[in-house]
Amino acid sequence: MNCLEFKTVLQSAIETRQLPDEEGLVIHRRQCAACQHDWNEYLLLAQAVASWKESIPEVDLTDSIVSRWLLETTGPVQFASPASSSEELAIASTQHVVLAPDSRVFQRRSVDRIRARQVFWIPGGLLLLFFLLIWREPSSTERSRLLTTASNKTNGSTVEPPLPELDSLLKDVESGYWVLANSAASTVSGAADLLPMRSVGMNGRPLFWSALMPMSSGIESTHPVEDDNKPSGPFRQGFSKAVDLLLEVVPAADLPTS
């Protein structure tokens, strides 16, 4: 017997749980240290398994398993109150009373109803919260109304400003607008020195007039200026100064005749 045959016999003995032919193996394992080592391992494991299989403790879970199964299939178990009339009644009262399956079905329906309510109430609440937030936030319509009110005030109408903050804001915007217009007029008056005044436009007027007159007339018509205390005062002064300057600079022959 060689090592391969020894291992085959040993493996077969392990798998079939049959005792190996020890007489045939003993000669080989006395000659081969590796096979002797395998034999010792096999022997040691056989002894360990034999003692290991004997050491399983006893257990009795029958009642708990069956009661749990009955509880699962038939419903919750209620304990009856102890009776005191007689010993037999006292013993009988300790028995478990199993609820009818109908009660379990009813409990399931109740749970389903609660879940259905949750399904409807949670999104409904979120939707209501969303609408509340939308209602608190000023809408674009509200903003346009406020701006229309501010515009009416600028045009001299008698509509009261809805908010004092908005009124002050409109005043700032208005003064800023007139400061900007004044600056523009000053710039035009300064630029009058540089423009060629002898150029004639299509309607017979110099190009300078054709450029300035519509601007001045437009401003005068839309923003009538009564006194110099108004924000339009500086603009008017700047514009008049520019015109006077031009009248002095431009020769009389070059002025329009009409």
Added chain:
Amino acid sequence: MNQDDAEVIGLCLQGDVDAMHQLVERYQSAVFGLCLRILGHREDAEDTVQDVFLRTFRNLEKWDPMRPFKPWILTIAANRCRTALEKRSRQARTIDNSMDTFNSKHSNRTSDRTDLGEELDLALARLRSDYRICFVLFYQQELSCADISQMLDCPVGTVKIWLHRARKELAEHFTRRGIVPEGHYELPRI
């Protein structure tokens, strides 16, 4: 096919409580032994046994009466033990502490047959779960490699390799612990 098992299971399906008691009494030792050896913890094993029987009752209609009942319920038990071991590993619950306690308690004792079984339990707890389940099914439940391969849904060759590796690792554990086979011991039938 075990005709008696089929009759008892038929009664169980009809709601006979006595038949349920009978079925549990008949197989609880095998299931408990498997769970205890695989899990290595008595309370966990008892919980798993209850879970196994409840699942068995739930799926009793799926049992094929033409096949033996014991491998079927042991398959459920092995799967539940696998699940319990995975849950235990996720909870990082190691048994090293209990191992150290065991080692210090038994370090000065000489090995006899009882200690050899405890040493095997100790070594099994350190095995990979696949090797452990395979070893317990083969040596304790005395199932064949073909049955184990069907239960664990893996090839027979894989089962043989797992068994071989399990034996090797257990033998190495015994060698490290200085345990040698008794010369006068009569070779048991395993």
